[in-house]
Amino acid sequence: MLDTKLWELLIDSFPKMLMPGLTVTMPLTLISFTLALIIATVTALVQFANIKGLKQLARFYIWVVRGTPLLVQLFIVFYGLPHVGLLIDSFPAAVMVFSINSGAYCAETIRAALEAVPHGQLEAGYCVGLSYLQTIRRIVLPQALRTAFPSLFNSLISMVKDTSLTTCITVTEMFMVTQRIAARTYEHLALYIEVAVIYLIFSTVLTKVQTWGEKKLNYYGRKAD
């Protein structure tokens, strides 16, 4: 079973894994997800507003991004684009791919949530003298984001774990550091379980944030029954 030496290794490597978790994995996730939300909101709105041309462009973007593997997208941007003269460092390349990738999924979440807001509230908006954009911004979007919130958190939590893929494009994040320690010490099982536990801790914290956020957003009462 776990002998003293292994315990020492695990305790010793814990901060070594946690540090890149806090300085690389989390910033990568938070920056990418913020950008993803912006992309997603715009992509969802041009579809909801039925803007010709842009709507088709949005569908094309979602089709391509959802239909191809994340790992392949990472490789195209990091290893592929340099061949046409576009050299992007590993971290910004990761941010780019993650925001574009997650943006496509979140766009569908937000679009569905926009469509779930009763159409009558849009009409009521026009009738009290609001413009289309004012009605969207003040009435429809806030309600849609509440509906979308739990699903958006799904995407966020997925992204935290997916950042482990960036080890393949040389980002020195948590999982790469773990691999290096494992290569040196041959304690693969214990170390990979340890890093899994750290991912689990991150996800748990985010789940708590989600619960707190849902309570906050529920200020105007339950959805109509």
Added chain:
Amino acid sequence: MLEIKNIKKSFGSLKVLDGVDLKVEKGDVIAILGPSGSGKTTLLRCLNFLEKADEGILTFDGEEYDLPRTSKKAIADMRKKTAFVFQNYNLFENKTALQNVTEGLVIGRKMNKNEAHDIAMKALQKVGLSDRASHYPQQLSGGQQQRVAIARAIATNPKIIFFDEPTSALDPELTGEVLAVMRQLADEGMTMLVVTHEIGFARTVSNRVVFMDGGSIVESGDSRTFFESPREERTRAFLRLIGDSMAE
């Protein structure tokens, strides 16, 4: 004050409005009656451009609108002089009762917040809900929500209010409170165009009744004549039907 000429509207091959004319004078309270599918709701929605009519001229407050060819700007300006009360209330669910009323004032009309607050509170007081100002729609009963919707309508000081079956979604015991508010507005001289199934309201509050069937107006006149001596056979059949269902 409001006049429409030859308004026509089809949904696909279905003719919903087949050449309707109507004239509304200031202070009129007009009840629009008719069986389901007669086009009365569509008529009301066309007047506020919620549906685009295929044909028809609207004259309102000195301006003329060619219904299918009115610019967005003209529509927005026209809507600011009118108000609409929906069957399903359509309150903004993410706003309190008070915010529902101030929204059109502060955002739609650029009024300053304090002034809007005072006007909104007065409007809520009028519908008897000043103690519910900070409640969200989900925390109010259907009757209360519809009264907030009426407060939202009157706060903008409209020249006419369109009511689209304002009590149809309510439990019978809640229709009274909404009708009472509408009666009060009528007494104060508000011009109202009301699509309704409430025969009692049409009989006692409205000064004119319009009876629609099959996309056109079958009969219209002052409400007393309408109910006591209807001219058209279809009107008589409709009133008999309503009378029977009320007797049950």
